[in-house]
Each structure stands twice: as structure tokens, then as C-alpha cells.
Amino acid sequence: MTTEPAIRVKDLRKEYPGRDGPVHAVAGVDLEIPPGECFGLLGPNGAGKTTTVEILEGLNRPTSGEVEVLGRRWDVEPTAIRERIGVTLQETRFPDKETVRELLTVFRSFYSHGLTVDGAMARVSLESKANALIEQLSGGQQQRLAVAVGLIGDPEILFLDEPTTGLDPQSRRQLWDVILDLRGRGRTVLLTTHYMDEAERLCDRVAVIDQGKIIALGSPAELIAKLGGEHVVEFGVEGEPIDPATFAALDSVLAARAEADGYSLTVGEPHRAIPALLDALDEVGRPLARLTTRHVSLEDVFVALTGRRLRDDEIEEPAVGGRNGRRWGRKARAAR
Numbered sequence: 001m002t003t004e005p006a007i008r009v010k011d012l013r014k015e016y017p018g019r020d021g022p023v024h025a026v027a028g029v030d031l032e033i034p035p036g037e038c039f040g041l042l043g044p045n046g047a048g049k050t051t052t053v054e055i056l057e058g059l060n061r062p063t064s065g066e067v068e069v070l071g072r073r074w075d076v077e078p079t080a081i082r083e084r085i086g087v088t089l090q091e092t093r094f095p096d097k098e099t100v101r102e103l104l105t106v107f108r109s110f111y112s113h114g115l116t117v118d119g120a121m122a123r124v125s126l127e128s129k130a131n132a133l134i135e136q137l138s139g140g141q142q143q144r145l146a147v148a149v150g151l152i153g154d155p156e157i158l159f160l161d162e163p164t165t166g167l168d169p170q171s172r173r174q175l176w177d178v179i180l181d182l183r184g185r186g187r188t189v190l191l192t193t194h195y196m197d198e199a200e201r202l203c204d205r206v207a208v209i210d211q212g213k214i215i216a217l218g219s220p221a222e223l224i225a226k227l228g229g230e231h232v233v234e235f236g237v238e239g240e241p242i243d244p245a246t247f248a249a250l251d252s253v254l255a256a257r258a259e260a261d262g263y264s265l266t267v268g269e270p271h272r273a274i275p276a277l278l279d280a281l282d283e284v285g286r287p288l289a290r291l292t293t294r295h296v297s298l299e300d301v302f303v304a305l306t307g308r309r310l311r312d313d314e315i316e317e318p319a320v321g322g323r324n325g326r327r328w329g330r331k332a333r334a335a336r
């Protein structure tokens with residue numbers, strides 16, 4: 001295996017013509033991904049993930065910038081790159097009337113070396129479906145087949161564009177196992193997703209991308225640690241809305257935010273913050289409607305950086321800094 005980066009991207013830009021002027025789908029992305037890393041590109045719909053990945057896969061051309069895949073450039077050595085990468089697109093449509101084995105046999109013939117067809121089916125646990133028609137497969141099985149197609153050339157890098165979107169939880173977990181297996185084999189995986197739990201579970205490092213730019217880069221644990229608190233307390237209060245600044249001043253609260261249906265606090269120590277919250281509500285005679293606690297997630301990182309949720313582009317109020325004086329919220333922007 002080479003010691004050069006598996007992927008190197010410098011000042012990558014892609015503009016599409018738009019009705020109201022050019023759309024800057026990728027607006028200056030720098031990336032260096034070492035071999036063997038499972039790297040996640042995270043961001044909401046329209047952030048520029050697919051465009052970036054398509055350029056890396058050689059399916060789209062950049063407007064400007066440098067791209068090297070396994071030390072090679074698409075405009076110089078396209079075949080050499082194609083032989084060593086695998087691609088699973090966001091949506092794949094295979095011929096309904098072909099069997100799993102037939103399809104994999106066709107794709108295997110495109111590569112000078114690779115897995116056996118049986119080996120590829122085993123990697124994605126589809127052995128029992130070898131002779132099933134593609135139209136007979138469930139959504140999760142079809143997606144695993146798409147991954148098997150990506151793996152058939154035994155690639156050094158596998159690109160997976162939103163591999164689990166639309167799948168049920170069990171199918172998602174089955175695909176996660178396939179990706180973890182690949183990671184365990186030392187292969188490089190570049191994954192795009194808008195599921196934060198997926199990124200946390202699978203990725204060594206993630207780049208959070210928004211409006212064509214990387215706004216945070218690091219391991220999920222590093223990005224979460226930057227929020228300063230490990231826990232989120234979410235609660236609702238009966239009656240009129242309360243200014244979140246009231247809660248920001250409470251013991252061990254690092255940031256407070258009004259949510260659509262209540263409030264969310266980033267806290268260092270829930271056993272100090274919760275009693276303080278209950279006392280404060282008691283004092284003003286406002287009963288608590290509900291309260292839950294959870295660990296901070298990458299979703300919270302995204303909200304803290306952009307003031308928006310990843311999944312639905314819902315607008316959030318900026319967070320109000322706690323007594324440690326930390327402000328994590330930014331001005332809420334209008335959804336595009």
C-alpha cells in the first residue's frame with residue numbers, strides 16, 4: 001500500500017450555472033485523507049457533498065482546484081484510477097430481470113483483478129440471494145448489492161454516497177457492518193451522509209460541509225469536545241415562552257437555546273444543571289412539561305456552527321452563552 005494520501009484536494013471549486021447567477025456548489029475545499037481512513041463528508045441537502053464526491057470519482061469536472069486520487073490525476077491517468085477505486089452512487093438502478101450473480105459477473109469483467117463473485121456476495125451477506133432476480137430484493141438488499149458492485153474490483157478506496165438513505169434501521173446496521181469490515185481490512189472509505197449517528201459510528205474523521213465549504217474537520221470525538229459540554233438537557237415548560245438567557249446563567253450550563261417545542265441546554269454536569277433548572281422554574285411558578293437528557297452528538301455540533309438542523313434545515317435561534325461565557329450559536333440564516 002502506498003504512503004501518499006489516498007485523496008488530496010486543494011482549493012476545489014465547482015460552479016453550476018443558475019437562474020440568479022452561478023451556484024457555488026463547492027466553494028474552496030481542501031482535504032487530505034490518508035490510506036486506511038474512513039472519512040465522512042457530512043452536511044445537509046445541497047451542501048455540496050455529492051458534487052465533491054463525483055469530482056473525486058471522475059464523474060464530474062471541477063471548475064478549478066487540484067484533485068489527486070492515489071497520487072494520480074483524473075485528466076492524466078483516468079484508467080489507472082478507475083482500476084483502483086470502487087463507487088456506490090446515491091441511487092443505483094440495476095436491470096430488474098438479472099440475478100445477483102449475473103450482475104456481479106458482468107461488473108467483475110470490467111476489472112483486471114478483483115474479488116470473486118462469491119467473495120463479493122459474502123462481503124455483503126447476499127450469498128443466499130445469488131440466484132434471486134434483482135426485482136425480488138428488498139431495498140436494503142439492493143443497496144448491499146450496490147456496495148458489492150463497488151467492491152468487486154477489490155478497490156483501495158470505496159466511495160459511498162449516502163449509502164443508507166431511505167433504509168430501515170436493520171438494513172442500515174447491516175450496511176454499517178459491511179463498512180466496518182472494509183475499514184478493518186485497511187481500505188480507505190469516503191462516505192457522505194446526513195445521518196450524524198452514522199458518521200459517529202463509522203468515521204475516523206469527518207468534515208462538516210455547508211454551502212460548499214468545510215466548516216469543521218476532525219474526529220467525531222474532537223468535534224463534540226469543542227462544544228465544551230458532554231450532555232444536552234432538553235425540556236419543555238408549560239405556558240408562555242421564556243427567554244433562553246434565563247437558563248444560560250444556571251449552574252453548569254454552557255449554552256441555552258430555544259427549540260421549536262421547548263429548550264435545549266448544553267451542560268457540563270447534569271446533576272448540577274438539572275436541580276438548578278428545577279429550582280429556577282419553581283421560583284417563577286412554571287411547571288416542567290417534560291425533560292430528557294442525552295449525550296452531545298455531531299448533530300449538536302452542526303447546530304452550534306450554523307444555527308440550523310442537518311436533516312430538515314429548520315431554523316434555530318442562536319444559542320445564548322452560559323456562565324462560562326461561551327457562545328456557540330451563530331446568527332440563524334434563512335433556509336435555502
Ligand SMILES: Nc1ncnc2c1ncn2[C@@H]1O[C@H](COP(=O)(O)OP(=O)(O)OP(=O)(O)O)[C@@H](O)[C@H]1O
Pocket residue numbers: 016017023024025043044045046047048049050051052
Ligand atoms: N447539475 C447541476 N446544475 C445546477 N446546480 C446543481 C447541479 N448539481 C448540483 N447543483 C446544486 O449544487 C449544490 C450542491 O449540490 P450537491 O448535490 O452537491 O449537494 P449534496 O450535499 O450532495 O446534497 P444532497 O444530499 O441533496 O445530494 C446545490 O445547490 C444543488 O442544487
